[in-house]
Amino acid sequence: MSSAPGRGHAVRWEAVRFAYDGAEALRGVSLDVPAGTTLAILGPNGAGKTTLTRLLIGLLRPRAGRVSVGDWDVAAKRPDELAARVGYVFQHADQQLFERTVRRDVAFGPRRLGLGDGGVERALGELELLGAAESHPYDLPAPARKLVALAGVLAMEPGVLVLDEPTAGLDRAGRDRVIAALRRRSVEGVTVVVVSHDLAFVAEVAERIVVLREGVVVADAPAGRLLGDAAALAPLGLEPPPAAAVGAALGLPGAPIRVGECAAALGGVRWRGAGA
Amino acid sequence: MALDAVTFAYPGAGTPALLDVSLAIEAGTVTGVTGAVGAGTSTLLLVAGGFAPRLTGGALSGRRDIATNRISIVFATPWTQLTGLATTVRAEVAFGPASLGWPRGSVLAACEAALRDLGVEHLADRDPGTLSGGELQRVVVASVLAMEPELLVLDDPAAELDPAGADALYALLPELARRGTAVLVATPDSERLARTAERVLVMEGGRVARDGPPAAVLDDTDVARIAWAAGCPAPYPLDVAALVARVVR
Numbered sequence: 001m002s003s004a005p006g007r008g009h010a011v012r013w014e015a016v017r018f019a020y021d022g023a024e025a026l027r028g029v030s031l032d033v034p035a036g037t038t039l040a041i042l043g044p045n046g047a048g049k050t051t052l053t054r055l056l057i058g059l060l061r062p063r064a065g066r067v068s069v070g071d072w073d074v075a076a077k078r079p080d081e082l083a084a085r086v087g088y089v090f091q092h093a094d095q096q097l098f099e100r101t102v103r104r105d106v107a108f109g110p111r112r113l114g115l116g117d118g119g120v121e122r123a124l125g126e127l128e129l130l131g132a133a134e135s136h137p138y139d140l141p142a143p144a145r146k147l148v149a150l151a152g153v154l155a156m157e158p159g160v161l162v163l164d165e166p167t168a169g170l171d172r173a174g175r176d177r178v179i180a181a182l183r184r185r186s187v188e189g190v191t192v193v194v195v196s197h198d199l200a201f202v203a204e205v206a207e208r209i210v211v212l213r214e215g216v217v218v219a220d221a222p223a224g225r226l227l228g229d230a231a232a233l234a235p236l237g238l239e240p241p242p243a244a245a246v247g248a249a250l251g252l253p254g255a256p257i258r259v260g261e262c263a264a265a266l267g268g269v270r271w272r273g274a275g276a
Numbered sequence: 277m278a279l280d281a282v283t284f285a286y287p288g289a290g291t292p293a294l295l296d297v298s299l300a301i302e303a304g305t306v307t308g309v310t311g312a313v314g315a316g317t318s319t320l321l322l323v324a325g326g327f328a329p330r331l332t333g334g335a336l337s338g339r340r341d342i343a344t345n346r347i348s349i350v351f352a353t354p355w356t357q358l359t360g361l362a363t364t365v366r367a368e369v370a371f372g373p374a375s376l377g378w379p380r381g382s383v384l385a386a387c388e389a390a391l392r393d394l395g396v397e398h399l400a401d402r403d404p405g406t407l408s409g410g411e412l413q414r415v416v417v418a419s420v421l422a423m424e425p426e427l428l429v430l431d432d433p434a435a436e437l438d439p440a441g442a443d444a445l446y447a448l449l450p451e452l453a454r455r456g457t458a459v460l461v462a463t464p465d466s467e468r469l470a471r472t473a474e475r476v477l478v479m480e481g482g483r484v485a486r487d488g489p490p491a492a493v494l495d496d497t498d499v500a501r502i503a504w505a506a507g508c509p510a511p512y513p514l515d516v517a518a519l520v521a522r523v524v525r
Contacts, residue, residue: 020406021406023406043438044410044438044440044441045408045409045410045411045414045436045437045438045441046407046408046410046411050408050409091409092353141313141314141318142352142353143313143464144313144314165435165436168352168432168435168436169352169432169435169464170313170464171311171312171313171464172312172464172496173312173313174313197437197438197439197442199439200498237438237439237440238439239439241498242467242497242498242499242502242515242516243498243502245516246499246502246516246519246520249516249517249519249520250520250523259498259501259502259505260505262502262506263501263502263505263506264506266502266506266507266523267506267507269506269523269524270523270524271503271507271508271509271522271523271524272521272522272523272524273509
């Protein structure tokens with residue numbers, strides 16, 4: 001996926017440290033993410049992934065180090081100011097839904113930022129929520145509420161989009177909609193940061209992967225290189241996503257990591273018949 | 277647990293969430309449930325576990341027989357299952373068996389076994405409120421297992437877990453079945469269902485649309501999608517080894 005110059009901002013963590021009640025969650029993390037990059041942050045539970053991203057929106061403040069979004073030092077901005085640049089979708093959508101209808105909820109952020117409704121309709125459309133637009137968000141199943149929360153953030157058209165476990169609980173169709181929406185933002189030059197355990201999803205959207213463990217960066221590599229390398233993933237407690245595993249097992253050209261790439265690389269193979 | 281022609285509707289809902297569902301879940305088995313959002317997977321778990329309409333309200337028709345009262349449920353949202361009374365993980369996990377009136381020795385033994393099964397012994401003295409989502413989910417599953425349920429219902433129990441934690445949790449389910457527990461687990465994660473469940477129910481519009489072994493009823497793993505897009509004839513292989521076996525070389 002190619003990133004175009006556009007409305008994205010570079011994101012930078014410099015020697016960042018953070019602790020919860022004495023328990024160190026981040027132990028000197030430095031990352032430089034150029035504008036327009038789609039970065040995935042992986043790592044085991046408790047590695048510091050969510051902590052790292054919450055520093056971007058001022059919900060947490062580092063104990064040491066510096067966090068910046070474009071030319072803004074996050075320490076100098078309030079969370080409501082940062083919201084103009086950084087859209088954050090929490091892991092649990094119920095933390096950010098409060099209006100009486102889906103459309104009102106999705107429109108809340110853009111209106112507050114003085115934007116029109118164009119982004120609202122676009123986000124509702126691409127996540128296939130138009131049919132539920134007049135429903136109360138809490139009348140929808142939890143996975144659908146997750147899409148509503150994402151739509152609300154997409155509608156604000158942020159230059160930096162941060163998503164914490166965006167596919168957890170989603171069915172295949174919902175997951176496909178999220179993938180398509182993120183690919184469009186990447187093409188528009190938006191900087192995207194996803195925290196995820198879903199390596200197949202990460203393979204579909206990410207250009208670069210950072211792996212955290214116990215608050216430090218233990219891997220930082222292009223997605224195609226890391227996800228196709230079972231030997232490099234094993235010590236990180238990870239396995240290649242299915243497309244990469246199929247590619248490796250059959251020695252497919254181009255070392256595909258995505259479903260579409262893998263299927264294309266399989267073009268022309270002959271299959272044993274049904275039930276074989 | 278058996279349902280016979282069960283229909284269930286939530287309070288105020290225009291249409292039932294479950295429609296004419298008949299099935300039996302045997303002790304010592306792992307049954308998976310999957311389906312699109314709104315298909316009725318979570319509702320099936322609530323009804324099968326006896327939690328709906330008792331806790332949700334609504335109307336149930338048809339016949340439901342649950343041959344045990346040792347039933348536990350695990351939700352995808354672990355913080356909603358904390359007692360709020362325990363200041364350590366050990367106390368949290370011990371709360372269930374202690375509330376059942378078990379002798380102190382049995383409570384402690386069940387607690388330690390559950391902490392070990394979920395790999396959270398190292399968190400035993402931590403305050404549950406300071407744990408990450410994934411750590412908390414494992415603690416919640418441990419607190420449920422400590423009560424040694426005979427019917428265990430899990431709704432997307434690995435949603436908070438890292439891949440290693442999710443694999444470990446799903447590997448534990450057949451072990452629980454071997455100990456005699458009837459396990460009913462719902463998830464959109466077809467890959468793990470294919471590896472874990474001996475039987476899968478696919479829900480559509482509140483009905484059980486398909487019911488059988490994973491290879492016979494699932495068709496939406498990433499590997500199956502690759503096979504379909506590459507022109508493989510149905511039934512589609514669900515995992516890498518099965519796909520490789522279908523390629524003529």
